[in-house]
Amino acid sequence: MRVDQQWFIVDKIATRIPHFTAPDLSEPIKETILAGLARPWSMAFLSEEEALITEKEGTLVKINLQLKSKVVIKGFPADTAKARDRGDNTGIFDVLVDPQFDKNKFIYVAYAAKKGKEKATKVIRAVLENDALRDIQTIFLATPYTEERHHYGGGLLFGSDGKLYITIGERLFNEKDEPALPLAQNAEDKRGKIYRINSDGTIPADNPDFGAKAIPGLYALGIRAAQGLTKHPITNAIWFSEHGTMQGDEINILKPGANYGWPIKTTGKYRFAEYAPAALEGNTYTEPVWYWLQTVAPTGLTFYTGDEFPSWKNNLLVAGLAQGSLWRLVIRGESVSRVEELFTNDRVRLRKVVVSPQGKLYLLTDETDGKIIRVKNGTR
């Protein structure tokens, strides 16, 4: 078990340096709860013990954290494009349980749906009963279908307004393939955007106005490859992560009608160095709240609402794929005052960080033999 190995090393070092003590008062340690998941992407709690897990290279499963058991949910759509390898951004993405699940049994799943060799991000609502899906309804489909491997997005979140927010990636890997009006800047193209819809797929009347021809449900644009969305526990503001190219990994706050600038403006470098997009008249771009100077590949994120790490309360936790560490961002209003990189000597690609209903902290590892890891406070 990973955690045992870690402590074995620590003990060895502690022996080498006499009288070494570890006085940091919050001491996060990892404990593997369950392995054997096919690149898990997201986790939605049904109770403190039971959760749904989506797999990038697999399907939708239900796990029990106490029994350490796993069952496959039957009836997941057959048009799922499973990811073939680590760099393939297709697969099954976010999963949400309806706030009224006890009454309506609805769950929501985003995934890469295929049609022949081509794929598009689809969001479905379905009834979950007896470990099977029924009454599956497509509530959003980010056409066109294309053969791209990258940036399908697939983040889902219920806002405090009860609306469903969806991140859709731009799907291009290299800026040289951008049209004159870049995809993420084109309000008539579904890619590279954030949407806000009702949970039945209809469009709220109070969405921002991007013009008559804009895609229904459009809420913000200028997005390259956002995945994770989360809600501040006090302000209810929605914060989201975004992958840059070379550097340019960002944390943003979602504002109605905002343009986050991609690919006109970025905090990173273009993959295609000669790319020089034309300025777009009259646009104003919303700056990120935070950007890293190194490549992090930030993905599933959450505000910490547990009690086990008192000094982390309401901090933003971000899972990093590229360096395999967990990031803790201390925020003050709308700025980031401190940033901590955790588990720097025990790196593993992390897809998601999530807090259970009772405040326990879990990580999902982006591995073929993917794991659910509980983060415990070793000083308790």
Place this chain on the structure above:
Amino acid sequence: MRVDQQWFIVDKIATRIPHFTAPDLSEPIKETILAGLARPWSMAFLSEEEALITEKEGTLVKINLQLKSKVVIKGFPADTAKARDRGDNTGIFDVLVDPQFDKNKFIYVAYAAKKGKEKATKVIRAVLENDALRDIQTIFLATPYTEERHHYGGGLLFGSDGKLYITIGERLFNEKDEPALPLAQNAEDKRGKIYRINSDGTIPADNPDFGAKAIPGLYALGIRAAQGLTKHPITNAIWFSEHGTMQGDEINILKPGANYGWPIKTTGKYRFAEYAPAALEGNTYTEPVWYWLQTVAPTGLTFYTGDEFPSWKNNLLVAGLAQGSLWRLVIRGESVSRVEELFTNDRVRLRKVVVSPQGKLYLLTDETDGKIIRVKNGTR
């Protein structure tokens, strides 16, 4: 005052987002104690209130933190090469007070000494009395004198063995100027090394053996641009920072006879991309304990031994020039388990972080109008 401005901004944001609270239990806030220092480099406490400060673009001064007063120490050597600007690595570097200062009044200062247009790192010992130096004695001189602007080193530390440790930079800015046997790898060249000497300038008998022709006092080699040295409060191990080129900024633990690899091996990129040094037979290189993936320019560092931030006890604090933030490294034995970047929304080039005899935390800013900043815990 900087700290007021910061709180003004915080209040403004707090007003914008209703009910925002700041629950992090350790809340470092800055308070400027004294300004008007000419790029301060180091600080040595004479008491809880009085300290010597070296200035890169100035001289040696004594300050009183309570009275907020400053006096110039008379009699500092006239051969001082003052730095002309931010990128100029000459000037006055580290200052130490003898562990027996009460009896012998000795202080130690490293600085760039000039001879015409050429400079070399010199370490002096002098008696400090009545705010003046006398009996100045050169105890180390890192010849040759050259016209270079870069990497004079100048870090000083008394080890737990009572010996004086000195960092000397390699002084080259670009690897294309390296000789076939690179300077830092040549035991007969004084540059790019760490030395261990007695406080009177004589050489200890128990230094590592680098061969008959090696520079007397040589303790470790393969150093590019190390500046700060500090001693672990429990293990007494010496940890030091090193500047990389593009990335490659490192934290190392000092071991007798170790070769830290520069320029044969580095965690960064060469400034001269085509540089391809020949392998040196039979060498083994000591890996850094930590290296950053972004440019930090880590310089004066210290282990935190105060009580004001309980969770920081024995953490390594590192001042960063390039991004202007303070870094906190949580260590486990000889590895770094967590890394925190502090003051990310209040950046200023930091040269030195230091803890007072009674455990108060201070920063020196690398500015023409340089400041001493006290870091207080805002939650107290």
